[in-house]
Amino acid sequence: MxxxxxxxxxxxxxxxxxxxxxxxxxxxxxxxxxxxxxxxxxxxxxxxxxxxxxxxxxxxxxxxxxxxxxxxxxxxxxxxxxxxxxxxxxxxxxxxxxxxxxxxxxxxxxxxxxxxxxxxxxxxxxxxxxxxxxxxxxxxxxxxxxxxxIPEVIHEYRMPTPLSDALTGTGPRPDRLAAWEALVARLTAGWCPDGWYPPGSYREALELRDDLAGTEFTSALEMIDRRFIDATVNDGGAALAQATGPVPDRWWWRRVTDPLPWRRMPGGPG
Incomplete structure (x- = not known):
């Protein structure tokens, strides 16, 4: 040591x-x-x-x-x-x-x-x-x-993605599903490692969720979505729109944690 x-x-x-x-x-x-x-x-x-x-x-x-x-x-x-x-x-x-x-x-x-x-x-x-x-x-x-x-540390911090990992044997790794699962794991754990998350990165995760609609990962996606719903509130997308601009009219874009993940962001929006 x-x-x-x-x-x-x-x-x-x-x-x-x-x-x-x-x-x-x-x-x-x-x-x-x-x-x-x-x-x-x-x-x-x-x-x-x-x-x-x-x-x-x-x-x-x-x-x-x-x-x-x-x-x-x-x-x-x-x-x-x-x-x-x-x-x-x-x-x-x-x-x-x-x-x-x-x-x-x-x-x-x-x-x-x-x-x-x-x-x-x-x-x-x-x-x-x-x-x-x-x-x-x-x-x-x-x-x-x-x-x-300094958001690079947050991006480097790896979250567990067991549902996505279980699908790796069926073909190419479902990277978008893994990224969405990692985001949900992070928010349910209180936004580790530092208790905050940038609004731009949150928006990118929701864009990945857009790409998962209609894919073959229906069962795993439903489980991840349920965790996301249980850990968030519906604010109509107002907070994210205020931080990053207009948001699409899809249900996952209208949900965010309370308190907001970027509230404690150093120098970021409150």
Whole structure:
């Protein structure tokens, strides 16, 4: 087990070693901290932390590995603790393979989504240049970074689609049905992962439902539709029309959850 953390400030390696030892309730002699190009490392210690210097808004990349039997807190708790202990921001990835899928936690323990952008850039010392280009809530140490919704994380978050999955053996995967089932699963679960959903994406899901009318997936579609009806209210399409423009006259376009899924959207319509 280990952690991959990005750190806003440069931190002395001795300070970092002491903090990691304190985090895991170990003596500092159990911690090995070294830069990426350092060769005299003691890989037999309980904690090995390889530091890669960066530049931009994030100055250190920490790659930590723990020896078998080392007890460590969950990543979220460790990041918040280190941020407070070091007086800095810690970023860590929440969904793989997405630059926007990062959590950013500050020394006060406040956590928000953050969009990172390196663009493959390097400085004259061949350090990766990484900028934080957006956050979903204000961050005191980053006063000029725009505060806005970061919907990519929501789109990357996968919902279970058992009814659609069961049909994969009958031919090509019914992608539209799976997308509709995923939307209904998301709304019945309270709009996970963050409790909101963009109105434009909601509209796109209803357009997919349009394409399912008259398909061979009648039985599965009826079950998904019933869940959708049970979890929504009929507002005549007024809320979605206000957020995205006129809506078609079909029953699923007239239904939405209460409260609206985009009510808590950072910087979005209320």
């Amino acid at each position: 280990g952690y991959l953390f990005l750190v806003h400030h440069d931190v002395a390696r001795s300070v970092l070693a002491a903090a990691l030892a304190e985090l895991l309730s170990l003596p500092v002699t159990a911690v090995d901290v070294g830069d990426i190009d350092q060769v005299d490392r003691d890989w037999g210690r309980s904690i090995s932390c390889t530091v890669t210097p960066m530049t931009g808004d994030l100055r250190l990349h920490l790659d930590m590995w723990f020896a078998a039997g080392t007890v460590s807190p969950p990543e979220e708790e460790a990041a918040a603790w280190l941020a407070a202990r070091l007086g800095t921001l810690i970023a860590y990835q929440s969904v793989t393979s997405r630059p926007s899928a990062y959590w950013l936690v500050g020394p006060d323990g406040h956590r928000t989504r953050a969009r990172l952008d390196s663009g493959g850039d390097f400085d004259e010392q061949e350090r990766t240049v990484t900028w934080i280009t957006a956050v979903e809530a204000p961050v005191g140490l980053l006063p000029t970074v725009p505060v806005t919704a």
